[in-house]
Amino acid sequence: MAQDSESASDTEDSDLELQDAFSKGFLKPGLNVVEEAKKRYVNNVVGLEQCLEEFKKNIEWIERLDMTNGPAADIIALTEGKSVSQERSDIDPDDDFQREMYFYRQAQATVLDALPQLNQQKIPTKRPDDYFAEMAKSDHQMHKIREKILSKQISMEKSEKAKQLRALRKYGKKVHTEVIQQRQKEKKAMMTAVKKYQKGLTDKLDFLEGDKVSSKTKKEGGKGPAAGIKQNKQGVNAKRKYKNEKFGFGGKKRGLKWNTKDSHDDVSSFRSKVAHSKSNSFGKGRKKNANKRPGKRTRQKKKNQAR
Known part of the structure; x- marks a missing residue:
């Protein structure tokens, strides 16, 4: 309570002072700002020289x-x-x-x-050649910097290896597609050669040795088995020979058993004894089968008689 009374008395005194100054004409309408006195700068030359003499020391120039x-x-x-x-x-x-x-x-x-x-x-x-200056940074800080540089180098090496692996994968895919395309091309060329042989347009059988012919054509600069096919000088192996004897060489099979004029006129294989023998005559010299099953009507009659 005492503090409140003191602050109230102070404000009343300030108000009275303001009213008194306004009545005397010291205050003017508008914003009133207290003007501070300008700072005075004193150029004390004697004092400055005295201070200079106090801290001046007579030492050599090298110091x-x-x-x-x-x-x-x-x-x-x-x-x-x-x-x-x-x-x-x-x-x-x-x-x-x-x-x-x-x-x-x-x-x-x-x-x-x-x-x-x-x-x-x-x-x-x-500076001498063997001069070692003290580092501004501590060994611990330099160790951290070295570790950071090493980690950056390792990350860069990893990124380079990843780039190389991606490039190798891309190249591998390209080679794989090229190999598949080459195989398809060779297969197509071989099928074309087989069709030509079946139709009788060619009598060469070198397309049966697919791998050998393809390797030879690659060495010779050919693009497939149809380009520059050469006969195999080593001959046909035993497996191929057996299959040829068993299955033939392909080609046209329809109408092979038809008679021609030459086959009709050729009677060299005719044997009269075999042709006119009783065993080969139709209906003559045949033995009747004793265990032959009776017909349906006969079997039905036997059933009726049994009843």
Whole structure:
């Protein structure tokens, strides 16, 4: 309760002060903002020099390595006959490229002035061949990076192997389809050759040796058994000979048993004794079969008599 009373009294005092300022004309209608006094900057040269003397130390240049240099000579400006002051006046401070090149030439001039002094004091400026610098990253971090690089290499190798396998599968499918097409072509050519032989258009039987002929035609550059068929010089094997004797060579079979004029006139195989013998005469010299079954009517009569 005491805090509430204090805050209420403060607000009343602030309101009274505002009313008093408004009545005196210090407040104007609109937004009133408290103006802060401007900061005053004091250029205390004596104090700055005193501070500089306090932290300045008289040590050798090799410990400080401080140098103040202008930019190195610009070859292009020298060829154009420009002086250093003209060259500096031509530099645009808002141009990033010119500004950075000016800093680069300034560093170049500093190096050209510092190297002779370092060599004079016999201080090495080149890194030895057996110099090992301390790594910025720890061994643990470098081990992680190495593992990551190895994992990337392994994944790349796996992807390459997968690509090669896909290419081999694709090539294998292509070869498989080509082999099937070649077999179908050879089969078609062989069937064509068989039909030609059946119709009597050719008398060659080399198409029966399919594998040998196909291999020969491939060596000779032929496209199938019908192209450049040659007779087998080795002869027919025993199995093929037996099948030929048993089944023949194919071809036309209808009408083989028909008589021709030559077969009708040829009577060399006729034997009169065999032809006119009693055993071969129709109805003569035949023995009647004693166990011949009686006819149906006879059997029916016998059944009726038995009743």
